[in-house]
Amino acid sequence: MLPEGMYYFSGNDASAEGALAAGCRFYAGYPITPSSELMERMAARLREIGGVFVQMEDEIASISAVIGAAWAGAKAMTATSGPGFSLMQEAIGYAAFTETPCVVVDVQRAGPCTGQATKVGAGDIMQARWGSHGDYQVIALSPWSVQEMYDLTVRAFNLAERFRVPAMLLADEAVAHLRETIKISDAKEIWDRKKRTGASPFGTDEEDGVPPMPAFGEGERLAVTGSTHDDWGFRKTDDPDVHARLVARINEKVLRQEQAIGETESSFLEDADTAVIAYGFTARTSLYAVKQLRKEGLKVGLLRLKTLWPFPESAVGRAGGCVKRILVPEMNRGQVAGEVRKCVRCDVEPLGLTNGEVVPPDAITDALRRMAR
Numbered sequence: 001m002l003p004e005g006m007y008y009f010s011g012n013d014a015s016a017e018g019a020l021a022a023g024c025r026f027y028a029g030y031p032i033t034p035s036s037e038l039m040e041r042m043a044a045r046l047r048e049i050g051g052v053f054v055q056m057e058d059e060i061a062s063i064s065a066v067i068g069a070a071w072a073g074a075k076a077m078t079a080t081s082g083p084g085f086s087l088m089q090e091a092i093g094y095a096a097f098t099e100t101p102c103v104v105v106d107v108q109r110a111g112p113c114t115g116q117a118t119k120v121g122a123g124d125i126m127q128a129r130w131g132s133h134g135d136y137q138v139i140a141l142s143p144w145s146v147q148e149m150y151d152l153t154v155r156a157f158n159l160a161e162r163f164r165v166p167a168m169l170l171a172d173e174a175v176a177h178l179r180e181t182i183k184i185s186d187a188k189e190i191w192d193r194k195k196r197t198g199a200s201p202f203g204t205d206e207e208d209g210v211p212p213m214p215a216f217g218e219g220e221r222l223a224v225t226g227s228t229h230d231d232w233g234f235r236k237t238d239d240p241d242v243h244a245r246l247v248a249r250i251n252e253k254v255l256r257q258e259q260a261i262g263e264t265e266s267s268f269l270e271d272a273d274t275a276v277i278a279y280g281f282t283a284r285t286s287l288y289a290v291k292q293l294r295k296e297g298l299k300v301g302l303l304r305l306k307t308l309w310p311f312p313e314s315a316v317g318r319a320g321g322c323v324k325r326i327l328v329p330e331m332n333r334g335q336v337a338g339e340v341r342k343c344v345r346c347d348v349e350p351l352g353l354t355n356g357e358v359v360p361p362d363a364i365t366d367a368l369r370r371m372a373r
Contacts, residue, residue, distance in 0.1 A: 001020060001021050001049075002017055002021075002184055003184075004184055004185055004186045005183075005184060006181055006182070006183055006184075007181070007182055007183075007184060008179065008180070008181050008182075009146055009149075009150075009179065009180070009182055010037060010146065010176070010177055010178065010179050011143070011145075011146045011149040011171060011175045011176040011177065011178050012034075012035065012036075012037040012038040012041070012079075012107070012149070012176045012177070013037065013038070013041050014146045014147070014149040014150040014153075014182055015038055015079070015105055015149045015150065015153045015169065015171070015176075016038050016041040016042050016045060017041075017045075017150060017184070018149065018150040018151065018152070018153030018154045019042070019077050019103065019153050019154075019157065020042075020045055020046075020049065020051075021150075021154055021184070021188065021190075022075065022153065022154045022156075022157035022158065022190060023075045023157065023190060023192070024051070024074075024075045024076065024077050024103070024157065025046065025049075025050070025051035025052065025074050025075060025076075026046075026051060026052045026053075026054075026065075026066070026069040026074040026075070026076040026077075027039070027042040027043075027046060027051070027052070027053050027054070027066075027076070027077055027078065028053075028054045028055075028056050028061070028062045028063075028065035028066050028069070028076070028078055029042075029054075029055065029056065029059075029062045029078045029079055029080070030055065030056050030057070030058055030059050030061075030062050030080070030084060031055075032059075032080055032081045032083070032084045033081065033109065033117045033118055034081060034107050034109055034117075034118060034173040034176055034177060035079040035080055035081050035105065035106075035107035035176065037176075037177075038079045038105060038107070038176075039055075039079055043055070052069070052074075058084075058087065059078075059080055059083075059084035059085075059087040059088050060087050060088065060090075060091065062078045062080070062084075062088070063078055063088040063091040063092065063095070063102075063104070064091050066078050066102045066104075067091060067094065067095050067098075067100050067102060070095075070100045070101055070102050071100065071215060071216055071222075071224060072215055072216055072217070073215030073216075073217070073218070075101075075103075075157055075161070076102050076103075077102065077103035077104065077105065077157075078102075078103075078104055078105070079104070079105035079106075079107065080104065080105070080106060080107075081106065081107050081108065081109050081117075082106075082108060082109050082111045082112075082115065082121070082123070082124060083111075083113065083114060085104075085106045085124055085127065085128075085131070086127070086131070088104065089127070089131035089132045090132060092104070092131060092132050092138070092166050093131075093132025093133060093134065093136060093226075094226045095165075095166045096132065096136035096137065096138060096165060096166055096250065097134075097136060097226055097250065098202075098224050098225070098226060099164040099165065099202065099210075099211070099213070099250060100164070100166070101160035101161045101163075101164050101165065101166075101167075101193055101213070102160060102166050102167075103153070103156045103157055103160055103166075103167050103168070103169070104166060104167075104168045104169070105153070105168070105169040105171060106124055106128065106168055106169065106170055106171065107171045107172065107173060107176040108120070108121050108122050108123060108124045108170065108171065108172045108173065108331075109121050109172075109173050110123070110331075110354065110355075110356040111123050111124075115356075116356040118173070119173065119356030119357070120172050120173040120174045120281070120331060120356060120357065120358055121172065121173070121331050121332065121354065121356065122170075122172050122279075122280055122282070122330055122331035122332050122335075123331070123332040123335070123354070124170060125140075125170065125308060125330075125332065125335040125336060126335050128140045128168050128170055128308070128309060129308075129309045134247070135247050135251055136247075136250060136251065137165060137250065137251050137253075137254035137255060137309070137310065138165055138166050138167065138168060138254075138309055139156070139159045139160070139163065139165055139166075139167040139168065139254065139261060139307070139309060139310070140167070140168040140169075140170050140307070140308045140309040141155060141156055141167070141168070141169055141170065141263075141306060141307055141308070142170050142171075142279040142280045142305060142306060142307070142308050143169065143171055143175055143280070143306075144175065144279070144280055144281060144283045144284055144304065144306075145175065145178070145180060145284075146175070146178055146179065146180035146181075146182050147180065147182040147183070148175075148306070149169075149171060149175060149176070150182055150184065152169055152306070153169055154188060154190075156168065156169050157190075157191070158189065158190065158191040159191075159261060161191045161192055161193045162191045162193075162210070163210055163253055163254055163257070163261075164193065164210050164211070164213055164253075165250075165253075165254060168309075170280070170308060171280070172280050172281050172331065174280075174281040174358050175280060175281050178281075193212075193213045194210070194212045194213070195212050195213065195214055195218075196212040197219075197220075198220075199211065199212045200231035200232050201213055201214055201220070201222065201231075201232070201233060202229055202230070202231050202232065202233055202246070203230070203231025203232075203249075204231075208253060208257075209249050209252055209253030209256070210253055211231075228242060228243045228246060229242075229246070230242055254310055255310055257310075258310045258311075258312065258313065258314065259312075259314055261307060261310060262307040262310065262311075262312035262314070262315060263306035263307045263312070264303055264304060264305055264306060264307070264312050264315040264316075265303075265304040265306060266301065266302065266303050266304070266319070267287060267290065267301060267302040267304070268290055268291075268294060268300065268301035268302065269301035269302070269303060269319060269322065269323075270301070271299055271301075272299050272300055272301030272322070272323055273299045273300075273323055273324050273325075273372075274298070274299065274300045274301075274323055274324065274325050274326070274327070274368060274371060274372055275300070275301050275302070275303055275319050275320075275322075275323040275325075275326045275327070276289070276290060276300065276301070276302045276303070276326070276327050276328075276329065276364065276368070277302075277303045277305065277316065277319065277326055277327075277328050277336070277340055278302065278303075278304060278305070278328070278329055278330070279304060279305040279306075279308060279330070279336065280331075281331075281358055282329050282330055282331060282358070282359045283302070283304040283305075285329075285358065285359055285360065285361045285364060286302055286304075286329055286359075286364055287302050287304075288361050289361045289364035289365045289368065290302045292361070292365055293365055293368055293369070298368065298369070298372055300368055300372075301323070303315065303316065303319045305336070308336070311339050311343075313342075313343045316339075316340055316343040316344065317343045317344060319344075320340070320343060320344025320345065320346050321344070321345075323346060324346055324347070325346055325347040325348075325349065325371050326340060326344065326346060326347070326348045326349070327349050327351055327364070327367055327368055327371060328340055328348060328349070328350050328351065329350075329351040329352075329353075329359045329363070329364050329367070330350070330351070330352055330353075330359070331352075331353055331354065331358070331359060332352055332354060333350075333352040333354060334350035334352045337349075337350035337352070347371075349367065349371060351363065351364065351367050
């Protein structure tokens, strides 16, 4: 691993180094703008430390290889962008249902479809949560800096291992291609999946709802299926009680931990009557806009969402209970604004831009001045 110290990285490079620091030793992927630099760095660095890198024929094969590597005992990841993320959705649902810990970095770009392949966007928020069918949970984090591309990649691996779920880093092109100085420290917490000889791999009576996870080749009897299965992995597709119990557990093991998983950061909310709720690169311009308007005497504050799924309802609800109005700027047509509305009683105004550019500070300050009148 890189020695402790200061480094000058792009966001993609920092995410790759964060994955290695978290213990990732397998990467399967297919190059796609604007995530390709992450794959390139993993190709070089995994060779140096005895890991495995495989360039697959497409994104379907990539996420499938990652799932297989996880069941072979490895911490595994892939990275992609919009169209590739779409192709991965069925396998992500399989990973959620088989409780396979893995990490997907989605460097969002302007869509739909091929869209503007080199331009920024944040239109994959709902896809990350609802892209596969059925009821399941994932964990999704939103970095706003190169430092967080590193830190939150480490956290994504820790959460994936702790809760046996697919964890996602919902970055965007602006953060991925940003270059900043970051600090790498040896003092970081690393989680590894729990194991217990002879225990059932798909059921548990423990309060956290997370079963131990053996790997193939460790002497345990393993059957891994995307069909309805009992605690030992045997197909039970005709048993309604087994299905209901399994679906409830894979959801509740994440939802019950919303406050532990969810991370937010507030600025100037103590006396605010108007709040901005933002995430990713847009939160950087939002903070600048808030600071400018406070110099003008406007009581505005910022709540930054570092976790998007499970949605931090408690933190958003508390912020909404203290202000009269909320502005939600984002590089889509209001995907998170809709979630905010579910959590608060005050007025919520979306500010969505879908032109392949970052949301400029002036757009945020103009909207806040108008709302404050």
